[in-house]
Amino acid sequence: MAHNHSHDHSSTENIKVAFFLNLFFTIIEFIGGVYTNSLAITSDAIHDLGDSISLGMAWYFQNISDKKPTKTYSYGFKRFSLLGAIINSVILLVGSIFIIIESIPRIINPEHADAKGMMWFAILGIIVNGAAVLKLQKGTSINERVVSLHMLEDVLGWVAVLIASIVMQFWNVPILDPILSLLIALYILMNVFKNGKESIRIILQGTPIQISSDEVRAQVLKFDEVKNIHDCHLWTMDGEYNVLTMHLIVDDTLSWKKGENLKRSVRKLLHDDFYLEHVTLELEKSNEDCGYIDCV
Structure with missing residues (x-):
């Protein structure tokens, strides 16, 4: 400190x-x-x-x-x-x-x-x-x-x-x-x-110029537990402090502990590789209808 x-x-x-x-x-x-x-x-x-x-x-x-x-x-x-x-x-x-x-x-x-x-x-x-x-x-x-x-x-x-x-x-x-x-x-x-x-x-909350939302999606989907992504939003506060929220679609059988480990791993990836400072993740079961469209 x-x-x-x-x-x-x-x-x-x-x-x-x-x-x-x-x-x-x-x-x-x-x-x-x-x-x-x-x-x-x-x-x-x-x-x-x-x-x-x-x-x-x-x-x-x-x-x-x-x-x-x-x-x-x-x-x-x-x-x-x-x-x-x-x-x-x-x-x-x-x-x-x-x-x-x-x-x-x-x-x-x-x-x-x-x-x-x-x-x-x-x-x-x-x-x-x-x-x-x-x-x-x-x-x-x-x-x-x-x-x-x-x-x-x-x-x-x-x-x-x-x-x-x-x-x-x-x-x-x-x-x-x-x-x-x-x-x-x-x-x-x-x-x-x-x-x-x-x-x-x-x-107007456009995506940060230096970050590709397609690349973010591709890297997160490499996790075996992640089957799809919904409701993905990426923006920046001032051009340097970047924010992301997304819903991760996972198997119905994924335990709570494994889910927490998954979120921790995804947050680390997004922070280290994409310099995303504020990440909010929500896990959804594959049979759950959240009413949101896929990431663009």
Whole structure:
């Protein structure tokens, strides 16, 4: 128990540090975007604002993820993380549309940006986001790994801004700035729709993307005692905490003790091989009509 507490505390601290680093730099970025007249920096600032919200939500929900279920929320509070994803998506969507509206006129009539200022901000961006990546890579939780990959994408985005700013210092190509901002905005939109689609799937209780219900059924049917499966439901609380309920059809002669051993073995299989955290099994005799259809 002490080990788990230490691990959870470490995960929360790593995400907390990354959040404050990102939030501080986002504020600096917005100021820098105005100062250098760079739409690319402003668009990346909006991207980093979304990251700050994601990190803040990850930090908050990492804190309450082990909170016990209540009478109102009997499955606990894991699905609350979807609220963060939805809020984040709306902010990024609005910000991306703003950047696209601003960048198109600048592509037609390019405005000069402070290329040297852009270069220094890009270097600072690589350092700050790189520090956040290194901090999160020390962690072992799924939450930290996902956020770490997201921050790594930010580092690569700043590398692109750095290259563009260096090019603009030697060649008169101010159009590079709005083109880069447009590409960043389109990249953000792509991720917004991807994450939005996944969030809607979870809210509508779709099956987890990484788990095949057909494979679950096939593996459970390998048990000699299991003759068929009815009323099988598979869904996820937040994309990581997965839930399954199913009725196992068994022989009429199966004893109570053997039935308990069967359920224990099936639960172990589903937990170890399919990472199903919450499994509810019901045994039915072969001559019993439960009124449910077979698993799909």
